[in-house]
Amino acid sequence: MIRRTFIMLPGVGPRTQERIRAEGVDSWEAFLDRGGVPFATAARNEFWCTLLQRWRSALATRNERFFHAHLSRPEHWRLYKVFGDDVAFLDIETTGQAPPNDETTVVGVYRPGRPLTQLVSGIDLTGDAVDAALEGAKLLVTFFGSAFDIPFLQKEFSYLRFEYPHYDLCFASRRLGIEGGLKKVEKLFGLAREDDLQGLDGYDAVKMWQAWYHHGNEAALTKLLRYNAADTVNLVELAEVIYGRLVAAEANGGNGHDGDGRESDGQGHYSP
Numbered sequence: 175m176i177r178r179t180f181i182m183l184p185g186v187g188p189r190t191q192e193r194i195r196a197e198g199v200d201s202w203e204a205f206l207d208r209g210g211v212p213f214a215t216a217a218r219n220e221f222w223c224t225l226l227q228r229w230r231s232a233l234a235t236r237n238e239r240f241f242h243a244h245l246s247r248p249e250h251w252r253l254y255k256v257f258g259d260d261v262a263f264l265d266i267e268t269t270g271q272a273p274p275n276d277e278t279t280v281v282g283v284y285r286p287g288r289p290l291t292q293l294v295s296g297i298d299l300t301g302d303a304v305d306a307a308l309e310g311a312k313l314l315v316t317f318f319g320s321a322f323d324i325p326f327l328q329k330e331f332s333y334l335r336f337e338y339p340h341y342d343l344c345f346a347s348r349r350l351g352i353e354g355g356l357k358k359v360e361k362l363f364g365l366a367r368e369d370d371l372q373g374l375d376g377y378d379a380v381k382m383w384q385a386w387y388h389h390g391n392e393a394a395l396t397k398l399l400r401y402n403a404a405d406t407v408n409l410v411e412l413a414e415v416i417y418g419r420l421v422a423a424e425a426n427g428g429n430g431h432d433g434d435g436r437e438s439d440g441q442g443h444y445s446p
Contacts, residue, residue, distance in 0.1 A: 175252040175421060176233065177201050182245055183222050202226045236260075238312035238338040247320065250339040251346045253313055254417045259286045262311035263413070265405040266323045267398065270380035278330055279383045280398060282406035283307040290407060292399055296387075301331030311338060315413050317356040317405075318344040343409065346416050350423065360408055363415050367404050374401055 178201055180191045197212065199205045206226055210219025232240035233256065241253060254261070267280040281304055283291040291307040293299040304327060308314075316323050320342045328334055347359055357375060360367075379401055385394035 175424075176245075176256055177203070179249065179252055180205070182229070182249065183225055185218070186222075202230055206230075236312060241339045242337050245339065247340065247342075248345065248349070250313070251341045251417060251420055253339050254315075254341055254413060257312040260310060260312040261286060261315055261413075262308050262313070263315045263406055263409040264308075264319060264323060265316065265402060265409065266326060267376070267379045267383065267402050267405075268326065269383060270377065274329075276326075278326060279379075279387075280402045281307070281327070282402045284406050284410065285311070286410070290403055292402060294395070294399075301327075301334055304331065305334060308336075313338060314340045315409050316340070316342055316344075317359075317409060317412070318342065320345070341413065341417075343412055343416055346420065350416065350419050356405065356408075356412075360412065363412065365408050365411055367408070368400070370397070371401055371404055 178195075180186050180194050181188065186194070193213065194205070194211050199208060199211055205211070206223055210216075210223060214222070229240075229244075231237075236257065238257070238260075241250070245253075263284040265282045266278050269275075269277045269279055271277070277295065278299065279295045281291075281293040281299060283293075283304075285291075285307075293303050293307070314324075314336060320340050321344075324336055324340070328336075343359070344356075347353075352359060352362065354362075355375075379398055382394045382398035382401070385391040386398065
């Protein structure tokens with residue numbers, strides 16, 4: 175999908191993107207081959223072509239930092255199929271206390287083709303361990319992580335840098351008109367959990383942690399890790415389903431774009 179996207183160009187919003195596509199220009203390559211579109215000035219077309227060449231080069235070299243810096247966050251979902259096995263699915267659990275006393279208890283990281291990594295506070299959870307679990311990742315997938323998980327981890331481990339695109343399934347699902355938390359969205363798409371994990375939520379995760387941390391309840395820790403594993407691994411199927419629906423929505427005439435459809439100048443990283 176990223177190769178069919180033009181809204182990162184200055185002066186291009188959803189309506190202009192559709193106008194570009196209406197000219198039969200449905201990819202960066204088509205745009206570059208034609209040298210632009212008829213409704214733009216020669217100077218504007220030259221400028222856009224220069225930028226698209228940079229974007230194409232970044233894609234060819236799999237430069238995730240370029241996309242992190244220059245692609246607006248609501249469009250990061252378009253990179254989901256680009257980075258393949260270099261995707262990291264992440265979910266955290268916390269003590270549930272009021273800030274600033276709240277702390278991370280478990281971090282789950284799943285990388286396709288690798289075992290699930292789970293880091294537990296007081297055992298093996300450190301900033302370096304989180305960094306190692308994410309090493310080589312080019313796209314992060316979470317549910318509400320851009321507003322919770324990542325700021326939370328950076329509060330505890332300030333040296334962590336998440337300098338790659340972030341496909342946040344919470345906000346991606348909202349673009350489809352789907353509201354609610356992870357468990358609600360899972361049910362909507364028919365994702366199942368083991369029977370004894372059904373109905374558990376973040377508050378239950380807090381209680382399981384307390385049972386382990388304060389009373390040494392090994393069974394509670396085991397169940398908490400299973401709960402976190404479901405939170406983390408279920409993101410894989412959810413990411414696929416939401417991505418497919420976003421692609422279909424755009425193909426059916428939707429713009430797959432947040433907001434009221436007004437023109438945007440993108441991120442403002444470039445100027446003519």
